[in-house]
Amino acid sequence: MLPDAQPSNDAPLLAVRDLRTHVFTRRGVVKAVNGVSFQVRAGETLGLVGESGSGKTMTCLSILRLLPRGARIVSGEIWLQGTNLATVSEAAMERVRGKQIGMVLQNALAALDPVFTIGTQVGEPLVIHHHMSWRAALRRVVELLRMVKVVAPELRLHSYPHELSGGMRQRVSSAAAIGCAPALLIADEPTTALDVTTQRQYLDLLMELQQTTGMAIMCATIWRCSMAVCSWNMGRVSRCSASRVIPTRRRSCSPSPNSASPASACRALRVSPQTSDVSRLAVPSIPAVTRPSTCAGRASPRRC
Numbered sequence: 001m002l003p004d005a006q007p008s009n010d011a012p013l014l015a016v017r018d019l020r021t022h023v024f025t026r027r028g029v030v031k032a033v034n035g036v037s038f039q040v041r042a043g044e045t046l047g048l049v050g051e052s053g054s055g056k057t058m059t060c061l062s063i064l065r066l067l068p069r070g071a072r073i074v075s076g077e078i079w080l081q082g083t084n085l086a087t088v089s090e091a092a093m094e095r096v097r098g099k100q101i102g103m104v105l106q107n108a109l110a111a112l113d114p115v116f117t118i119g120t121q122v123g124e125p126l127v128i129h130h131h132m133s134w135r136a137a138l139r140r141v142v143e144l145l146r147m148v149k150v151v152a153p154e155l156r157l158h159s160y161p162h163e164l165s166g167g168m169r170q171r172v173s174s175a176a177a178i179g180c181a182p183a184l185l186i187a188d189e190p191t192t193a194l195d196v197t198t199q200r201q202y203l204d205l206l207m208e209l210q211q212t213t214g215m216a217i218m219c220a221t222i223w224r225c226s227m228a229v230c231s232w233n234m235g236r237v238s239r240c241s242a243s244r245v246i247p248t249r250r251r252s253c254s255p256s257p258n259s260a261s262p263a264s265a266c267r268a269l270r271v272s273p274q275t276s277d278v279s280r281l282a283v284p285s286i287p288a289v290t291r292p293s294t295c296a297g298r299a300s301p302r303r304c
């Protein structure tokens with residue numbers, strides 16, 4: 001079992017302050033992330049929503065300093081448990097990646113190496129960070145694959161990524177990301193490759209894992225398309241627009257009996273992403289959403 005991380009209400013687990021990441025190309029500078037600030041507390045779920053190109057992926061990659069060629073953090077702070085990740089050495093970042101922060105990349109196929117088996121890829125972080133023997137790591141991989149509901153995990157250990165369906169790859173990516181019991185899981189559009197029903201199952205799985213492990217989840221998802229799924233599951237939502245995060249008020253993560261339905265949470269966010277006046281777009285805090293017991297298993301997006 002993964003060790004339980006105790007959620008604390010004091011200092012945030014992750015605090016991003018005025019982060020600016022620019023991409024330097026031959027044709028000019030792209031301000032991919034332009035003054036983003038938000039925070040994630042231990043054990044909470046933050047949804048980072050925004051239209052395509054608003055800088056969600058670049059924000060996620062900046063936190064782990066896994067930026068593409070030409071991209072650089074030009075200013076800002078990324079505080080993780082008292083350490084500013086924007087300034088630490090690469091060796092220190094290697095200890096953070098996978099161990100303190102796990103990440104599910106936007107493209108699950110690209111995230112998995114085609115020449116290594118699933119067992120090797122999911123087991124490697126355990127060997128590196130937890131100094132496990134390969135035999136013990138592979139036993140743990142089977143447990144992890146079972147946890148993310150991969151069927152016949154003992155057999156899948158020897159499969160290559162191309163032999164899996166999109167949904168299975170996504171689950172395998174999650175298994176790799178949670179293997180070392182990170183305090184924070186960053187999931188970048190984790191459901192784009194999945195149909196609506198599987199999206200829902202996958203997000204339920206993330207929530208289940210969160211309850212088991214106590215990890216915080218930061219989930220980046222595209223504007224509108226996954227909004228209903230997002231509002232259904234997220235504890236708090238920040239909206240990313242024009243490479244900035246529009247501040248939202250903090251609210252209690254414990255839902256009240258009168259909390260809003262997913263539909264009203266979606267309505268609360270329905271503002272035109274085209275408008276250039278970001279201050280007008282400031283959305284109210286998204287109320288907590290409790291899933292009515294009668295709706296269990298129903299795909300929520302249709303209701304919104």
Ligand SMILES: Nc1ncnc2c1ncn2[C@@H]1O[C@H](COP(=O)(O)OP(=O)(O)OP(=O)(O)O)[C@@H](O)[C@H]1O
Nearest residue numbers: 023030032051052053054055056057058059068222
């Ligand atoms: N390698 C790159 N070179 C140049 N510009 C880039 C590069 N990667 C991203 N960008 C630019 O940075 C901005 C933010 O991109 P990002 O991928 O973070 O958007 P996103 O919100 O994740 O979009 P999507 O929802 O489509 O995944 C975009 O304007 C994009 O064109």
Ligand SMILES: [Mg+2]
Nearest residue numbers: 056057106189
């Ligand atoms: Mg993206």
